[in-house]
Amino acid sequence: MADSTQVFVILAATLAAFVWGRFRYDLVALAALLGSVLLGLVPAERAFLGFGHPAVITVVAVLVLSRGFERSGLVDVIAEQALRVGDRLILQMLVLTGTVLVLSGVMNNVGALALMLPVAIRMAREHDTPPSLLLMPLAFGSLLGGLTTLIGTPPNIIISSYRGSVSGESFGMFSFFPVGATVALAGLAFIVLVGRHLVPRRAGTASLDAMFDTAHYLVELRVPEDGKAAGWSLRDLRRAVEEPIPVLAVIRGDKRHAGHAFHGVLQEDDILMVEAGPEEMKLLEDKAGLEVGPEPPPEEALEGEEVEESSEAGSQGKEKRKDKRPPVDTEGLQLVEAVVRNDSLMIQRTVTQLRLHNQFGLHLVAVARDGGRLNQRLRDIRFRAGDVLLLQGGEGDITESLTTLGCLPLASRNLTLGQPRMLLMSVAIFAAAVLAMVLDLLPAAVALSGAALVSLLVGVLSLREAYQAIDGPVIVLLGAMIPVGQALDTSGGAALIADALLTLGSAWPVVLTLAGLFLICMALSNVVNNAAAALLMAPIAASLAEGFEASLDPFLMVVAISASCAFLTPIGHQSNTLVMGPGGYRFGDYWKLGLPLSLSVMVVAIPMILLVWPL
Incomplete structure (x- = not known):
């Protein structure tokens, strides 16, 4: 079997695995790399050189600098001003x-x-605006903004590095700006003027009422040892709290009893499933002694635990522990809403597997998915990217726990302006790095890495925060796929694809071939990571340019722009996934705005590319 055919088989299997989504994209990319090594497509001694590639180093440095901007308070200053806008959509x-x-x-x-x-x-809540009208435009805006500079998005960094490897000169910091800024402004105008009519309105049950109003969450409360509610009937419970709080079910052991049909008395470790907000939960904790969260899972039981079975007639067996964990101290606890990121360690795992309380000090109160809450046992839920969680935890540790878990907090954010000295310092460090790049004093990877190092040395952010800022799965994806993309080129696979496109487009103007390249790369970026799309399409673009005997630059620019046009699906880019849960969107909602936006971007981008980077 020819090397090019083997590369196509590897890539086909890789793309299928990306689309399937059963395994995370970094694992898929690593498997593709190792498969290429075993088949002899990538020399074993060069298998891991991709992890030291300038594109990978640049991405790491940009992630650290981005966290520095956050910690210094620069972004909070901007966000505070944004919150002053009126109530006009x-x-x-x-x-x-x-x-x-x-x-x-x-x-x-x-x-x-x-x-x-x-x-x-926060703006949506304050002005009674459905979040769905704001969040999809926000996600698409983040993709458009990345087009404007070298460091805005990984595809730009990849394309710049590829140009350097082919022609000996990489794209500069602002080489993307003329085309990228024009496309971004055109996209912004389209979103604001036309797109706002295409964004789905998920008002009422799908977003504000069901998801963001915590009174509509399903909550699990436990009767602790020596709790006031032990021995009470549900009528006694309602009388004690003086509120008609609906008890949907009482769970004892493995048996579930419907709330309306439960006429017995509550026992230790019974689970009450109720619909309650923060005020009702506080009443149930104070007046009935109930605790947030289900019973401790079996594997979390303390050593020395002894179980005795009472054999009284008509009574069920009851577990009594010799040593038992003290009840949760709810003083100082707060509720926070958070969305599960694509790279979260929570994905496909349950509360029990994560040991959420023991290791992170968090109680899971509720889960919402696809715009509505999940009404199943919380301990049985396997988390997915985009899930919205209602969590309770200590005020001091909850932010760090969410960062470690890979969750993004959604609750109203208390803006912290940071230290003015650090704010100015972070801006000055970044400006110095940009100046070094613009003047060609240092390559992008060196200049930005130096800026990240100086930020750490002067205390803009801590070393721990810097490591937390690095997106491990994306780094593994880039490091693994760079050699695979090179194998597509060295095996002749890219030339074969380019020859096929040349044959099909031989009677067409070059501009139509560029449009075809744009559409292919755009479609690819909507089902796989945009960095992977850029890595795979760059060699094909170079072969096309060689076949047409044209300049390389317009073909690479087409790939750079189109790889970031992942507007059609929620899985094409992390930004799209992050807003899916909070906005209450469905899978099919994205193309309604994303398709016309993508076509508008292409119509604006190709003439601008040919104007700035002529054939």
Whole structure:
């Protein structure tokens, strides 16, 4: 079997695994790399050189600098100003989407969205605006903003590095700006003027009422040892709290009893499933002694535990522990809403497997998915990217726990302006790095890595925060797929695809071939990571340019722009996934705005590319 055929088999299997989504994309990419090594497509001694590639180093540095902007308070200053907009929807969309667009040009676009998402939700609540009208434009704005500079999005960094490997000169910091800024502004105008009519309105049950109003969450409360409620009937419970709180079910052991049909008395470790908000939960804790969260899972039981079975007639067996964990101290606890990120360690795992309380000090109160809450046992839920969680935890530790778990807080964010000295310092460090790049004093990877190092040395952020900022799965994806993309080129696979496109488009103007390349790359970026799309399409673009005997630059620019046009699906980009749960969107909602936006971007981008980078 020819090397090119083997590469196509590897890539077909890789793309199928990306679309299937059963395994995370970094694992799929690593499997593709190792498969290529075993088949002899990638030399074993060069298998892991991709992890030291300038594109990978640049992405790491940008992620660290982005976290530095957050910690210094720079973004909070901007967000505070954005919150002053009035109640007109068109102004809200313009300010929010425009702000994230600008931020995405100087920091990682997912990071920019993560910082502005709580601001958008707070704005929606304050002005009684359905979040669905603001969040999809916000996500798309973060993708558009990344087009404007070298560091705005990984595809730009990849394309720049590929150009350097082919021609000996990489794209500069602002080489993307003329085309990227024009496309971004055109996209912003389309979203605000036309797109706002295409965004689905998920009002009422899908977002504000069912998801963001905590009174509509399903809560599990436990009767602790020596709790006041032990021995009470449900009527006694309602009389004690003086509120008609609905008890949907009482769970004892493995048996569930419907609330309306339960006429017995409550026992220790009984689970009550109720619909309650923070006020009702406080009443149940204070007046009935109930605790948030289900019973401790079996594997978390303490050593020395002894179980005795009472054999009284007509009574069920009851467990009594010699040593038992003290009840949860709810003083100082707060409720927070958070969305599960694509790279979260919670994905496909349950509360029990995560040991959420023991290791992270968090209680899971409720889960919402696809715009509505899940009405199943909380301990049985396997989390997915985009799930919205209601969590309770200590005020001091909850932020760090969410960061470790890979969750993005959605509750109203208390803006912290940071230290003015650090704010100015972070801006000055970044400006010095950009100046070094513009003047060709240092390559992008060196300049930005130096800026990240200086930020750590002067205390803009801590070393721990810097490591937490690095998106491990994306780094593994890039490091693994770079050699695979090179194998597509060296095996002749890219030339074969380019020859096929040349044959089909031989009678067409080159501009139509560019449009075809744009559509292919755009479609690919909507089902796989945009960085992977850029890595795979760059060699094909170079072969096309060689076949047409044209300049390489317009073909690479087409790939750079189209790889970031992941507007059609919620899985094409992390930004799209992050807003799916909070906005109450369905899978099919994205193309309604995403398709006309993608076509508009292509119509604007190709003439601009040919104007700035002629054939």
